[in-house]
Amino acid sequence: MEFSFTAEQDQFRESVARFMTDKSPSSDVRKLMETDDGFDPNVWRQLCGELGLTGIHIPETYGGAGFGPVELGIAMEEQGRALLCAPYLSSSVMAGYALLTSASEEQKRAWLPAIADGSQIATLAISEDLGLWRANDICLTAKPNKDAYTLAGRKRFVLDGCVADMLFVVARTEAGLSLFKVDTSAKGLRRTPLPAMDPTRKIAEIELAGTPAELVGQDGGFNLDATFDSVLVAFANELAGGAEAMLSSVVEYSKLRVQFGRPIGSFQAIKHRCADLMVEVELAKAAAYQAAQQLASGEEATELASLAKATASDAYLFAARECIQFHGGIGFTWENDTHLWFKRAKSSEVFLGTPQEHRERMLQAVGV
Amino acid sequence: MNQSVDSIRDEARSWLKENWDSSLSLIEWRTRLAESGWAAPDWPEDYYGRNLGPAEVAAINEEFAAAGAIGGAQSTGVRSLAAATLLEHGSDEQKRTFLRRILTGEDAWCQLFSEPGSGSDLAGATTRADRQGNEWVVNGQKVWNTSAHHADYGLLVARTDWDQPKHKGLTYFIIDMRQPGVEVRQLRQMNGHASFNEVFFTNASVLPDHMIGEEGEGWAVAVTTLAYERRGFARSRDIKIDKLWSGKIYDQYREEVAIANEPYTWYPQRAGRVDLVVQRAKETGAIEDPVIRQKIAKLLAMDKSAQWFAARLREDQKAGRAKGPEGSITKLAASNIARLASDVHTSITGTDAMLTGPESPQNGIIAEILVSVPAVSIAGGTDEIQKNIISERLLDMPKETRFDTGPFKDVRRN
Numbered sequence: 091m092e093f094s095f096t097a098e099q100d101q102f103r104e105s106v107a108r109f110m111t112d113k114s115p116s117s118d119v120r121k122l123m124e125t126d127d128g129f130d131p132n133v134w135r136q137l138c139g140e141l142g143l144t145g146i147h148i149p150e151t152y153g154g155a156g157f158g159p160v161e162l163g164i165a166m167e168e169q170g171r172a173l174l175c176a177p178y179l180s181s182s183v184m185a186g187y188a189l190l191t192s193a194s195e196e197q198k199r200a201w202l203p204a205i206a207d208g209s210q211i212a213t214l215a216i217s218e219d220l221g222l223w224r225a226n227d228i229c230l231t232a233k234p235n236k237d238a239y240t241l242a243g244r245k246r247f248v249l250d251g252c253v254a255d256m257l258f259v260v261a262r263t264e265a266g267l268s269l270f271k272v273d274t275s276a277k278g279l280r281r282t283p284l285p286a287m288d289p290t291r292k293i294a295e296i297e298l299a300g301t302p303a304e305l306v307g308q309d310g311g312f313n314l315d316a317t318f319d320s321v322l323v324a325f326a327n328e329l330a331g332g333a334e335a336m337l338s339s340v341v342e343y344s345k346l347r348v349q350f351g352r353p354i355g356s357f358q359a360i361k362h363r364c365a366d367l368m369v370e371v372e373l374a375k376a377a378a379y380q381a382a383q384q385l386a387s388g389e390e391a392t393e394l395a396s397l398a399k400a401t402a403s404d405a406y407l408f409a410a411r412e413c414i415q416f417h418g419g420i421g422f423t424w425e426n427d428t429h430l431w432f433k434r435a436k437s438s439e440v441f442l443g444t445p446q447e448h449r450e451r452m453l454q455a456v457g458v
Numbered sequence: 459m460n461q462s463v464d465s466i467r468d469e470a471r472s473w474l475k476e477n478w479d480s481s482l483s484l485i486e487w488r489t490r491l492a493e494s495g496w497a498a499p500d501w502p503e504d505y506y507g508r509n510l511g512p513a514e515v516a517a518i519n520e521e522f523a524a525a526g527a528i529g530g531a532q533s534t535g536v537r538s539l540a541a542a543t544l545l546e547h548g549s550d551e552q553k554r555t556f557l558r559r560i561l562t563g564e565d566a567w568c569q570l571f572s573e574p575g576s577g578s579d580l581a582g583a584t585t586r587a588d589r590q591g592n593e594w595v596v597n598g599q600k601v602w603n604t605s606a607h608h609a610d611y612g613l614l615v616a617r618t619d620w621d622q623p624k625h626k627g628l629t630y631f632i633i634d635m636r637q638p639g640v641e642v643r644q645l646r647q648m649n650g651h652a653s654f655n656e657v658f659f660t661n662a663s664v665l666p667d668h669m670i671g672e673e674g675e676g677w678a679v680a681v682t683t684l685a686y687e688r689r690g691f692a693r694s695r696d697i698k699i700d701k702l703w704s705g706k707i708y709d710q711y712r713e714e715v716a717i718a719n720e721p722y723t724w725y726p727q728r729a730g731r732v733d734l735v736v737q738r739a740k741e742t743g744a745i746e747d748p749v750i751r752q753k754i755a756k757l758l759a760m761d762k763s764a765q766w767f768a769a770r771l772r773e774d775q776k777a778g779r780a781k782g783p784e785g786s787i788t789k790l791a792a793s794n795i796a797r798l799a800s801d802v803h804t805s806i807t808g809t810d811a812m813l814t815g816p817e818s819p820q821n822g823i824i825a826e827i828l829v830s831v832p833a834v835s836i837a838g839g840t841d842e843i844q845k846n847i848i849s850e851r852l853l854d855m856p857k858e859t860r861f862d863t864g865p866f867k868d869v870r871r872n
């Protein structure tokens with residue numbers, strides 16, 4: 091098992107980080123979060139083209155770069171740090187992994203290249219009215235209809251659900267949990283944006299009323315758990331990046347802001363809380379990195395995926411809260427950037443399951 | 459990486475096949491180990507090692523355990539601190555003299571840093587070393603010195619210049635503990651054990667070539683010892699010898715370990731015994747309680763993450779990518795983990811947590827956890843000191859205002 095990064099991986103991180111600093115300054119985040127689509131097509135093209143990030147973890151046979159979870163983790167961490175607004179988690183990560191784990195060879199060849207080069211945006215619809223994410227929580231049903239299927243029901247919290255060109259929907263058939271592709275112009279499909287507390291992530295409600303759908307992979311063959319684990323690992327890395335951004339921000343501000351004739355960062359009360367924060371952030375990074383290494387090694391990753399998600403989202407929220415606190419009044423303003431990360435941290439706390447749910451899942455994964 | 463792990467594993471296995479010999483005495487065997495580079499594979503090649511990384515060392519340890527072969531003695535007690543300090547700052551001759559005997563277990567060590575008047579403020583030490591003729595003469599007192607009652611040598615920080623500012627007047631020595639000028643008295647701790655001591659020096663002598671580093675540069679050497687100690691709060695690299703192996707060398711080994719570990723029997727307990735948590739919760743039924751399950755999961759996640767952090771730190775250190783004081787993160791995490799573990803054990807145990815002794819839960823282990831955990835946040839530098847280090851040296855936040863600059867003799871002290 092590897093615990094650290096190779097020189098190539100460090101280089102890759104540097105180039106991704108440079109891109110993020112250039113292309114995702116907070117002024118752009120603010121502009122994009124006010125738009126309906128929530129991303130800049132120009133930046134998206136560069137992210138897909140120049141950097142090839144959208145296909146980083148997708149095998150070369152399907153048009154990707156053929157790297158694995160560790161490189162994807164690096165890409166996610168740097169996006170999280172910069173709060174990049176882009177349909178990356180939805181398309182490359184969620185839909186990408188859903189297809190990789192469950193689609194037929196032919197379907198992978200048909201759809202993954204467009205996800206890998208970013209020419210199409212895909213998303214994966216899992217949760218429903220109750221906002222739950224596990225296999226047992228899926229109620230939406232698919233009925234066979236000649237050689238196709240029809241779907242009826244409602245999905246919620248679908249990431250980038252309104253802009254997606256390809257909709258993948260998890261549904262239940264008699265054979266069990268299955269994945270379906272729904273054409274965005276299909277009859278009976280309605281996509282409505284949900285008002286989001288975190289405006290940097292666009293979420294949608296998707297209603298399906300007898301909507302025709304194409305089965306992905308085998309009937310009853312959707313491996314939600316495996317998809318979920320891979321997605322969680324990438325997501326945890328994004329959260330670790332966001333958490334570290336908050337730590338840097340609070341430390342930087344504490345060195346600048348003067349009260350009582352000295353920088354507030356010279357007060358031990360503040361230094362000690364920053365040190366506590368650093369420990370949390372470093373443990374979150376360690377968990378996220380290790381989960382990625384575990385996934386890359388091909389071994390069972392459920393325990394680590396859930397552990398990393400819970401640890402990283404807790405650390406992120408803690409960091410964002412401290413960052414607001416140590417900014418004082420300005421920290422509570424719209425003008426100060428901290429709330430952008432705070433909202434990302436808050437929405438990420440519950441997206442794909444709360445830390446409590448993941449701690450429980452982590453225990454169950456090892457039979458406790 | 460994995461390739462090199464596999465090949466080193468093969469090499470270790472075949473070396474053991476040819477060389478492991480349980481009819482040797484423990485010292486003979488360990489001498490063979492030291493000289494072949496298998497006792498401390500992570501040490502430099504020039505000094506009994508093979509310059510290997512943590513993954514290879516882990517593979518080697520597995521091979522040793524599988525063969526029932528005994529490893530080097532360097533990880534017990536303060537030997538590891540002595541070794542790390544010597545490797546970084548020792549003279550060639552000091553390394554040759556002491557490192558081999560650390561590997562063979564011939565010498566035991568202790569750390570003589572803290573004093574009644576200066577603990578956190580280690581650089582405020584007032585134990586003095588004065589040059590007289592061809593030797594150094596030491597007078598003063600140290601305290602809280604773990605395993606000094608077993609030690610052959612001590613890592614001593616003493617003041618050699620009172621006119622310099624505090625950090626500049628210190629020198630680092632190796633002191634022979636087996637001499638008339640050194641008196642060791644055991645101190646009883648709140649958990650009933652007596653692992654640490656007070657040590658009194660009355661005209662004790664230090665040989666001139668037992669100074670580590672230069673005169674007046676003891677602080678830098680002490681920082682190395684401390685940084686290593688802090689990183690070590692997540693380390694466990696003993697080769698586990700199965701209880702079933704029998705024979706003379708194993709008896710000698712068990713005896714040596716028993717003596718060397720005597721001051722440390724409660725150390726696993728002070729770290730919180732995270733390893734017992736799940737089994738205990740199953741036994742008491744607390745595992746059904748969703749609130750306790752959350753606490754357990756949180757504890758396990760913290761504990762694992764801290765180990766992964768420490769493993770990455772070791773690799774980064776090896777590759778020259780670390781800043782140095784990151785061990786303070788390991789140390790602070792260990793404190794947090796120990797405290798949480800103590801709480802979790804209390805929740806799991808319930809009212810039985812009022813009991814102590816062999817009849818109490820887990821043969822008294824739980825009680826020992828509860829009364830030992832408070833040591834973690836003090837020993838090796840308190841939590842507050844780790845936070846100062848993290849904020850000032852890792853996060854580059856402003857330093858505290860100092861009131862202790864200028865010649866040490868004029869600085870206010872206890």
Ligand SMILES: Cc1cc2nc3c(=O)[nH]c(=O)nc-3n(C[C@H](O)[C@H](O)[C@H](O)COP(=O)(O)OP(=O)(O)OC[C@H]3O[C@@H](n4cnc5c(N)ncnc54)[C@H](O)[C@@H]3O)c2cc1C
Pocket residue numbers: 568569570571572573574575576577578579601602603604605654833836837838839840841842843846
């Ligand atoms: C089990 C155990 C084993 C030990 N083994 C050894 C050993 O082998 N060798 C050895 O030399 N020592 C050893 N020690 C001693 C240990 O290193 C010291 O106890 C420790 O560094 C604290 O010093 P002190 O006891 O003098 O407390 P003090 O330094 O007096 O601290 C008292 C309180 O003040 C706080 N404080 C001090 N300075 C600051 C500051 N700048 N900012 C904020 N708060 C501050 C401390 O955090 C603490 O809470 C051991 C201690 C224990 C408990």
